[in-house]
Ligand SMILES: Nc1ncnc2c1ncn2[C@@H]1O[C@H](COP(=O)(O)OP(=O)(O)OP(=O)(O)O)[C@@H](O)[C@H]1O
């Protein structure tokens with residue numbers, strides 16, 4: 001295989017992976033923007049998406065059903081966690097962060113209990129392969145890219161055009177004023193948390209056939225998701241989208257030339273530079 | 289009685305510090321009532337207690353005869369109370385249009401049309417698609433008033449609405465407030481400067497250290513130099 | 525005996541974490557990095573250079589201090605949640621690096637270690653085959669470190685750390701370079717965490733990349749919060765309680781992190797001052 005084909009493949013993979021990361025990071029940023037809480041357990045929602053997907057496929061043999069049901073289940077769990085566990089500490093960001101750390105341990109090892117420690121595979125739901133540059137490329141991955149883009153576009157429309165979307169943006173900007181114009185802020189936070197969990201879980205089940213499914217996959221995604229938040233700027237949704245693709249492409253392209261480890265270190269270096277030079281993220285508009 | 293807002297012995301705390309020490313006051317229908325006092329005496333806190341943002345720990349608040357002291361915070365504006373906070377608190381990243389729309393919640397409320405709003409605030413017509421954060425101070429004040437007005441409230445709470453505005457703009461704002469009042473909207477107006485409200489208010493309460501120390505008509509207050517000096521300082 | 529010596533070594537880790545969290549107010553979720561680095565430097569220097577015990581311990585301190593300085597350089601520039609995120613990202617990336625460079629680190633199989641004899645000039649004592657000598661050595665070093673910390677927190681610099689914790693901005697206004705002092709606190713903590721890692725490996729005759737892992741970072745957070753942050757002794761109590769707990773329960777219930785997660789959430793919500801903080805509070809109230 002020539003280097004240009006190799007490069008092209010890695011760029012495609014980078015795009016697909018970047019879009020999956022974007023699903024996860026958008027959820028993280030959405031929640032962070034609203035309640036200024038960094039959700040350490042966010043990766044576990046990604047993991048749960050894949051795990052529930054795996055179980056659902058075992059029982060129903062139907063990937064598509066799992067694709068819809070698993071994120072919904074995880075959203076329900078997210079809703080419960082926000083309402084039942086996080087709310088009492090929500091005015092203290094560091095405390096809440098530690099609580100989400102506890103939640104993370106509980107979710108990981110509950111899954112370990114039932115699912116076990118060894119990784120499992122989900123087969124791609126269709127085996128179609130496209131021919132690109134004289135080489136085969138998984139049709140499923142193309143599907144993942146298209147679906148993710150569609151979901152991200154829908155998310156944008158939801159935030160811009162619907163009443164709840166307007167409320168979410170208002171609560172993010174000024175929570176007290178939002179209450180004073182009659183917005184049920186607590187419910188908005190709950191819905192946003194569920195929405196964030198839904199997106200992470202969707203990323204999880206979409207990624208499952210590409211990688212494998214195990215109880216620590218949420219932990220593995222965490223550094224990447226956090227780097228995205230820093231590079232894109234905390235609370236900045238467009239920034240998160242851009243940063244996801246940037247990191248995934250950076251790691252994808254550079255891994256053609258250097259080892260994957262070095263490319264991971266490259267994104268770490270990028271993050272450190274952003275942190276020093278543009279603490280508001282590289283995609284932030286200079287305002288206020 | 290025809291009072292639409294009634295505060296009875298309101299006590300409010302921030303954590304352990306006791307800020308309001310039993311505020312009692314009433315706003316009657318169609319009235320402009322002013323709450324006057326120096327820096328940090330608890331004027332803003334009184335309004336926030338009414339809105340449920342810093343709930344009163346003791347005492348009762350009645351709105352149109354109904355006890356709203358322990359009602360969930362976000363339901364209070366839906367009863368027909370508009371709030372124009374100190375510093376305006378426009379949503380900076382929402383457009384003017386969205387800022388206006390945001391006050392429309394619930395289903396039953398009959399809302400003002402854009403045309404009605406523009407009849408009070410013509411300037412907003414041109415700004416409709418601009419972000420709230422890009423408006424000038426005066427325009428933001430207009431928007432804050434308009435936002436409170438859209439859901440057709442029966443009572444509006446104003447927190448120093450002319451603070452930081454140029455005299456001409458301040459005068460315009462006061463005129464608009466009077467115009468709103470003449471359509472039957474009662475107003476509770478928090479202010480530091482007596483001059484701003486002598487012409488327009490029906491009754492004035494003086495507040496000091498979380499307590500209402502005096503009340504009377506503007507005319508009575510202007511006569512009473514001693515009270516003025518004691519509670520609002522020399523500036524008249 | 526081994527277990528007791530092990531826990532004494534871990535106590536140093538707990539105290540070191542308390543210095544930055546309980547005293548300077550910085551929550552690091554990547555402290556395993558320094559613990560693991562210390563352990564690896566100690567082991568590798570003995571393995572490859574047959575170095576003297578004292579030299580290896582010294583190298584472990586210096587090496588971890590350097591790593592702490594590099595990470596801290598970026599981390600202390602960030603505040604609140606961002607600080608935490610950076611410590612997480614660095615530590616997770618370093619953990620994955622330890623997997624890729626398995627030939628050096630031994631990965632999760634780890635590296636066995638033959639501890640060299642302790643040279644005291646005129647006589648040399650075997651540590652490797654003499655648990656009692658090992659115990660006294662570790663106890664002596666950790667006690668010295670405790671004295672050091674005790675003096676440090678009573679010193680002007682210690683009071684400055686506390687001032688930064690309670691209000692960094694004000695401390696800055698008075699004219700202190702708070703970045704510098706936060707970095708100093710971070711580096712001291714990192715260096716002694718490294719020493720703790722070295723002592724741990726000296727006792728277990730072994731190192732593996734588990735010591736660098738997230739769970740190790742989480743452990744020390746749990747000890748400190750449950751024991752009582754800002755008391756030095758509280759985190760040590762936490763280390764004893766949880767290490768014993770794990771030793772006994774992990775045979776019967778592999779999913780014990782679920783319990784740890786629950787305990788953590790319980791303490792953060794209901795007993796945020798930790799066990800020792802709670803007891804001290806009771807005594808203070810009795811006196812009144
Ligand atoms: N969030 C808060 N936490 C603690 N104390 C507060 C808080 N907000 C206000 N205070 C205190 O409560 C008191 C009353 O504040 P309030 O804002 O109601 O005063 P005000 O009369 O509106 O003053 P101003 O004319 O400056 O707006 C002040 O002493 C203030 O320091």
Ligand SMILES: [Mg+2]
Nearest residue numbers: 331332333374
């Ligand atoms: Mg005020």
